[in-house]
Amino acid sequence: GNSVTQMEGPVTLSEEAFLTINCTYTATGYPSLFWYVQYPGEGLQLLLKATKADDKGSNKGFEATYRKETTSFHLEKGSVQVSDSAVYFCALSDRNDYKLSFGAGTTVTVRA
Amino acid sequence: DVKVTQSSRYLVKRTGEKVFLECVQDMDHENMFWYRQDPGLGLRLIYFSYDVKMKEKGDIPEGYSVSREKKERFSLILESASTNQTSMYLCASSITGGGETDTQYFGPGTRLTVL
Numbered sequence: 001g002n003s004v005t006q007m008e009g010p011v012t013l014s015e016e017a018f019l020t021i022n023c024t025y026t027a028t029g030y031p032s033l034f035w036y037v038q039y040p041g042e043g044l045q046l047l048l049k050a051t052k053a054d055d056k057g058s059n060k061g062f063e064a065t066y067r068k069e070t071t072s073f074h075l076e077k078g079s080v081q082v083s084d085s086a087v088y089f090c091a092l093s094d095r096n097d098y099k100l101s102f103g104a105g106t107t108v109t110v111r112a
Numbered sequence: 113d114v115k116v117t118q119s120s121r122y123l124v125k126r127t128g129e130k131v132f133l134e135c136v137q138d139m140d141h142e143n144m145f146w147y148r149q150d151p152g153l154g155l156r157l158i159y160f161s162y163d164v165k166m167k168e169k170g171d172i173p174e175g176y177s178v179s180r181e182k183k184e185r186f187s188l189i190l191e192s193a194s195t196n197q198t199s200m201y202l203c204a205s206s207i208t209g210g211g212e213t214d215t216q217y218f219g220p221g222t223r224l225t226v227l
Contacts, residue, residue, distance in 0.1 A: 004154075034215075043116070043202055043218035044155075089154060098143060098206060099170070100216060102154040 002027045006090045006103035013080055013110050021075040021106050023064075023090035031092040033057075033066050033073040034100070038087040047075075047088070080110045115139070116219035118203055124225045131190040133222050135203030142208040144186035145216060146170075146178060149200040161186055162208075193226045200224075 007022040025033065032051045036044040048057030053068035062077045073090060090103040119134035137144065143162055147155040147170075157170030159178040167178050175197060179187045186205075190197055200223050204216040 036218075041220075043220045044204075045218070046215055049215065098208075099145075099157060099160065100155075102156075104152055104154040 002031065002092055002094055002101040004090050004092055004101055004103040006088075006106055008104070008106070010107040010109060013108070015081060015110055015112055016079045017110075019075075019077045019080045019084070019108065021088055021090075021108070023073045023075065023103060025071050025073065025090075025092050027071075027092055027094070029094065031094060033064070034091040034093070035062070035064055035073070035075050036089040036091060036102075038089065038105075040086070044089065080108075082110050082112050084108065085110045116203055116205055116217050118201075118219040118222050120222050121220060122223050122225075124227065125190075125193050126227055127194060129190075129193050129226075131193050131224065131226075133188040133190075133201055133203075133224070135186045135188070135205075135219055136184055137186075137203075137205040137217070138184065139205070139207070139217075140183065141205035141217075142183070143206045143216075144180065145204040145206075146176075146186065146188045147202045147204065148172070149202055149221070155202065158188065193224075195226050198224060198226045 003026045034049045035047040037047045048059045050057040050066035056065045064075045087105045089105045091100045116137045145160040146158045161167045161180045177189045202221045203219040206216045
């Protein structure tokens, strides 16, 4: 079956630090990969996505590259801000039925 | 913008009560989903629906049922609430086709406490 493993948190950083959150996956087919973000008190929002190998998704300074050879989709941002404090979820979709499988989530706190 | 709304942000119920969680989306999406979110477990799919009056079990359907009488509305029902159903419940929707089928849009969540 499909599964997603992401690095455990919590992660605490200072403003302008480099952020990376590791995500690896197991899938039987050719999934799409996603990063969702959940700000305090809110639902999940799509941050970025990639639909095939070597695609790079990017948004709000965040990037992630779909690496089929290492089955990974690591999230990176070069210079974080306090407003990036949130829970980040890696996910994959099974294109046969459009369901999403989520990782456990990583809580990121950015201090001024 | 896609908008997914949930009937309550916070809900407190007693063990054995019947609980209804309502979700409405305003973008004519075919697909709707109910998840529960628990610390350290991420999101787990309870039920989903591809069309009106259609439903399929997700990964953890036990103790839950759903209803979809209209395209825009998807209800989650706890027939007899138990304390282990205390959780955050998230509703999502997605469109079929157009390259966006697997992008889900989420509501703000309902934090349910069962006493």
